Amino acid sequence: MRPTLPSLIHVLIPVKRSIDYAVKIRIASDGKGVDTTVKHSMNPFDEIAVEEAVRLRERSPKLVTSITALTIGPPKATDTLRTALAMGCDSAIHITTPESSVVEPIAVARAIKTIIDRGVGESKSDKVDLVILGKQAIDDDSGSTGGMLAGMLGWGQGTFASKLEIEETGNVKVTREIDGGLEKIQGKLPMIVTTDLRLNEPRYASLPNIMKAKKKKIETLKPEDLSLDFTPRLETISVSEPAQRVGGGKVDSVDELVAKLKSAGII
Template sequence: MRPTLPRLVNILVPVKRSIDYAVKIRVASDGKGVDTTVKHSMNPFDEIAVEEAIRQREKNGKLVKSITALSIGPPKAVDTIRTALAMGADAGIHITVPESSVVEPIAVANAIKKIIDRSEGENKFDLVILGKQAIDDDSGSTGGMLAGLLGWGQGTFASKVAIADGGKVEVTREIDGGLEIVEGKLPLIVTTDLRLNEPRYASLPNIMKAKKKKIETLKPEDLGLDFTPRFETISVSEPAKRQGGGKVESVDELVAKLKDAGVL
């Protein structure tokens, strides 16, 4: 008998519409958040995740079947999905929420789980690649929460990802002491770090093609989701401004000032 070939891998890439990395963050007028009336773009770590999914297909064309971009956000989040499609993703899923909504990490993880649970057969998602954190809230918890909800293995802070035949995945991850290599089997969650790759720019032909790619639009109630926040933000304030330094005339004076400050 001929051996049964493993099913091709379907990759899901969650992407977040966040405040652009080049924008100076300002506290909102109500003091309960940051000003969101500024330029937005795809979260940089998620951009790396999209790029990695595309590279995996380019390297493993016989292993990777599809790449789907998922975003949870207001109507404008569709632009973030279009960016992923222009880079090379095949299709998109948009879970719509009102402009002012705050969707917490556990709610995001639950939503991603719902999307995975509803996928079936040859279209079942086997691999989720997402940014290790979003630059607006810096939570860095969605990937781990998702792995826990699904009961899947995870490779976090990835600086290298290798998918092999048989569904084996090797992830090189960045840790305080250097690099650590972990090995797991699909299905798997991978979160991306900065040194994993350099995202490509979408070409004009691909931008035009992206307009014809399918984006499925869903509401939270379609999936039985409740995005009501569990936490209330009491106040947000800017850090205290740094005070100017002072000059000393001698080493003895420096030592005396350090002692007065309790450093020595």
């Protein structure tokens, strides 16, 4: 493992183009997925990750010096990267895939690891010290990429973060959302952090920053450029709507209620 006392921190932010949170999901005509011919935007949890990286630099500009956004997706995913750049990222990497392809979380984790091993920046000499990503994507709700990436790299991880603090010594303090309360953990850079809803409220990109983002560099790569294989391991057999709820009924007494419960085999 690399030394854990960096003088400069390079942050990598994986972001995903997903169906917009305001869109009502519909089953696709083939019954094997959902209709993707609808409005897309950046996964909301990834927006929180971008915002947190920008805030870290605003708080400690001499510590956090570089923020790189990374996405895996079709050509239209470039718009997601432009949003990240407009919010404050310095550069972006786009690993392109066909329009209808599905990239599973384990393949995403391997791709992120490959980029980290290769390095970022103009010369690819900058080593990533911190990865911040959403705890889950709202389209598949897998919530597994961050943990798998930490395991592949052998790095510490702070998941479901509602507060993140980084010290100049390389100490990372994460307050985690857990069932029934909060948990505070501490680790060392390099580290993986996944974001929860209460970490921050993402900013809206200003018009000047949107215009500047158009001039920022996006490095475009194909999976074969990195020796990556995105062939799915799983096959979706069918997707269907949940069963319609059946209306309830009223009873006139407790005895009648008990009788109905007994007849239904509940008691």
